[in-house]
Amino acid sequence: MEDLALHIPTDVIDGPTSLVTALIAALAVAWCTVAARRGPRPFSRSARAEGSDGGMDERLVPLAGLATAFIFAAQMLNFPIAAGVSGHLLGGALAAALLGPWLGALCVTVVIVIQALLFADGAVTALGLNVANMALIATFTAYGVIALALKVLPRTRWGLGAAVFAASVVSVVAASAGFVLQFWIGGEPVGQSFGAIAGAILGTHVLVGIGEGVITAGAVTAVALARPDLVHALRGTPLAKPAPALKEAR
Template identity: 50%
Template sequence: MGRTAVHIPDGFIDAPTSIAFGVAAVAGLGYCLRRGSAELDERAAPLAGLTAAFVFAGQMLNFPVAAGTSGHLLGGVLAAVLVGPWIGATCLAVVLLLQALFFADGGLTALGLSTVNMSFVGALGGYLVYRGVLRVLPQRRASVPIAAAVAAALSVPLAAASFVLQFALGGTVEDLSLTAVLAAMVGVHVLIGIGEAVITFLTVGLVMSSRPDLVHGARGVLRRERAAETAAVRSTA
């Protein structure tokens, strides 16, 4: 279901808006790359490449819904929580670029638009929501999948709203009421977001139970948990 919603074809949004978002995407991506490489030094390329391949392969896994329909993961928040916001956003952008270039899936002139929706709003924005939610939850491991699920649920309609904003700026259809487009897009994507939240919750939960050290977004929680344990041991001693 994601595939139909995010891969904007050419001509859907006018050329000036597409170019403006293309420039924004290039600039933003450059920043993500700098931050990501600073975090991972020379490990960045192999690990980010494998994570991008994971997102790409993961999107091929179909989750049956009902009556023959099925959906798949978009993976923005999942990638951001697992490998960090900068590398996660970069991976999503790479996946979009390669889908457009190798599979003709999504217009080449619309790449900037899709990158802003999926990578910046979906992954980076979703990660901000994740950090915000995690802050108000108890500082325990169990909170990590919950915060990731809430962020995933919100990130999908947020990305849809970002598309509607692009449509408002440079949509090529006249006399189409914007509120109707917004209602339809956000309405559908709230449902997709629920699916995304469930998959993200379960997947992050599994990784947290077997390799919590790999979950980038759980670093702070794990550190505080260890500190609390040490304090408890000291106070009993």
């Protein structure tokens, strides 16, 4: 079975493109580090009342470790998406929903670096390419989709699940589009037309996104039901409970 993933191996994208992308990714990761340390603005009235200074919420530290471990383990497991083809979780939507874009991107970056250095999953020379696609593009795209969706959808279990599911699909396709752009700029010839390659990659990653959406929506809603204060996407607001059924008048 072929493993379809965005971990770019060696000799797929040329050296200059890989180097420039690595520099851009390094600057972006440094920016995320500064933003994560500074922390988001207080997301609830209670936080403002307690005099929060906007620094990183200490509750996010253990959650970041758990999210990183979960994404790492999930990326090692494949799920079938078509005959002879499998995919795996990217983790951008999960990280964005639980941790926000800055810390979420850092967690996915850690996963990608460990996989490249210790497990040879993705070439070290393509590390910047993989970080740009899976950690930066996927996470920030997912965060944008979730933020927009929750302005329209009700903040219920199903509303949050739908927002996270949509973010997962869009983020995976966006990450694959990043690879398509990189391949268009500096891809090595493979004997097929660029249009055929782009269509196959984007189309198949829609299926990967659907699989990721199911896993991520389930994980995020489970955390939201137990500890909504740990879900960055909710800004500390508990999920709305269904309205109780009206009793029949006697």
